Amino acid sequence: EAGVAQSPRYKIIEKRQSVAFWCNPISGHATLYWYQQILGQGPKLLIQFQNNGVVDDSQLPKDRFSAERLKGVDSTLKIQPAKLEDSAVYLCASSLGSPIATSEKLFFGSGTQLSVL
Amino acid sequence: QQPVQSPQAVILREGEDAVINCSSSKALYSVHWYRQKHGEAPVFLMILLKGGEQKGHEKISASFNEKKQQSSLYLTASQLSYSGTYFCGTEFNDYKLSFGAGTTVTVRA
Numbered sequence: 123e124a125g126v127a128q129s130p131r132y133k134i135i136e137k138r139q140s141v142a143f144w145c146n147p148i149s150g151h152a153t154l155y156w157y158q159q160i161l162g163q164g165p166k167l168l169i170q171f172q173n174n175g176v177v178d179d180s181q182l183p184k185d186r187f188s189a190e191r192l193k194g195v196d197s198t199l200k201i202q203p204a205k206l207e208d209s210a211v212y213l214c215a216s217s218l219g220s221p222i223a224t225s226e227k228l229f230f231g232s233g234t235q236l237s238v239l
Numbered sequence: 240q241q242p243v244q245s246p247q248a249v250i251l252r253e254g255e256d257a258v259i260n261c262s263s264s265k266a267l268y269s270v271h272w273y274r275q276k277h278g279e280a281p282v283f284l285m286i287l288l289k290g291g292e293q294k295g296h297e298k299i300s301a302s303f304n305e306k307k308q309q310s311s312l313y314l315t316a317s318q319l320s321y322s323g324t325y326f327c328g329t330e331f332n333d334y335k336l337s338f339g340a341g342t343t344v345t346v347r348a
Contacts (some may be wrong), residue, residue: 166313167337231280
């Protein structure tokens, strides 16, 4: 079974530039998550999609971050403009997305390590 | 609301045991445990639902104390492969997962 695919693996940009990350979840997984993991901290949820609808984006800095999941499959996370504090690993995860509300196992991608200089 | 994990770090020799705790100030629906090795993605270990059920994965097991709103992860007879950072994730009735800051486990030969 193919896992969650993310690209690029690494990205270095200067502050005020824009950047985009791509995620392809496991086939058939309805729920997709973007997490931000700052060095030494646990993953922090930025946005959660159920198919192509947003379930939770309460911690997404909407003045600079945006995300979309067209056709309920792939997803793109964008930062524009980037700040120094955005340096982190951006993890994408997916889960089955059962229509019955229940706890589900998350499958994570390898992440994109972003350095903002 | 982010759970609190303790200890922050632990160093073990192969064959030793360790316990990692995860606490919440609110009533929990479930607790997830993941392990992340350096530079890799977090990998799922187990989910515990409220009810005090104990689960296991290899020689790693966990319990969920509903009264204390706490989960404990037990590393028994640790192996070198157990090294990594262990994260607990907690869910309330809204099924939104929040992760703790992690516990770094180093197992030495």
